[in-house]
Amino acid sequence: MKKIAALLLFTVVVAVSAFTIVPTLGYKIGDTATDFKLKSVDGKMYSMSDYKKAKGFIVVFTCNHCPFAKKYEDRINDLAKKYKSKGYVLLAINPNDPALEPTDSFEMMQQRAKEKGFVFPYLFDDGQKIYPQYGATKTPHVFLLDKNRVVRYIGAIDDNVDSAADVKEKYLENAIAALESGKTPSPELTKAIGCGIKAKK
Template identity: 85%
Template sequence: MKKIASLLLFAAFVVTTAFTINAPTPYKIGDTATDFKLKSVDGKTYSMSDYKSAKGFIVVFTCNHCPFAVKYEDRINDLAKKYKSKGYILLAINPNDPAVQAEDSFELMKVRAKEKGFAFPYLFDEGQKIYPQYGATKTPHAFLLDKNRVVKYIGAIDDNVDSAKDVKEKYLENAIAALESGKTPSPETTKAIGCTIKAKK
């Protein structure tokens, strides 16, 4: 009996260790994000390297089905429009596996983008390779990068999920303003509020 228990513990250790070794370390403030190449609902593929003159990037992990993400759709769209003229490119990435959450399929992403008139590339993290690199855990989850793809802010878009008009702290916009003035965002990180990312177990 003791031998079986020991073998089970050893097997659990091996599996856990293998997972830990293979799992990427999530980005922290000051890390340089690796570029990606993902397909968008418009039929094109996008990379940050496509934007040679960008002053920075707003990478938002979001999706179709999550009620939190839905509440932020208009705000994300407004951010994309507002900051594009200032040189900041917003790229939204759906990290969910459609086999787990059917509403987040690529075809339904196309439908959603058309319905809402998204003013940004809505990208699909096919194979779920990108969101683990970033360490995204929720939808929505925002990452602000400077022009060299150095991570400057991670977390929530603002402090009020339910009401855009009642927002008191615009975390993401404040971080962009700090970046513009050569300062360090404060806070640099906040807690992302949203749905967990749907992955196969």
């Protein structure tokens, strides 16, 4: 009987673990993110402190080469347009090492931004110093910060990589709506779906 009970307990633990978002190293919900100063495709340096009146920040780790990131490019651009008027600043950061993925070089970033008409700063994490602080693991991987740079949501943009038209849960937008209403986002964590970040070992 004890063996059966132990087996049932083990089964429950495994089942719960499979559906639980385990935070990686980096920022957790409620942490205050440090500012950064990174070069964008327009040649200028950007940091969150540049936006004194921002109500919040949408920090998206993304890149050129990843098929998942490409599927979200238009959606990210639309989010930047939509939420700029609401006081939220979208900053996209390419965390990949171009020595390992040449299509993610700064020059290729400039080309991609021009081709797609990006309306947001597309920043290069030169030396790969910023993404480990955040704990980003995928492209795309989203971090929503409030005006005080407190992390309020981490994860995916929505629940459908392949089709924006078939999205049922807009995780990021729902999290922003919660902040606007003075509520806690629910969920606060979702699983980011995308390509692994290309980093030197």
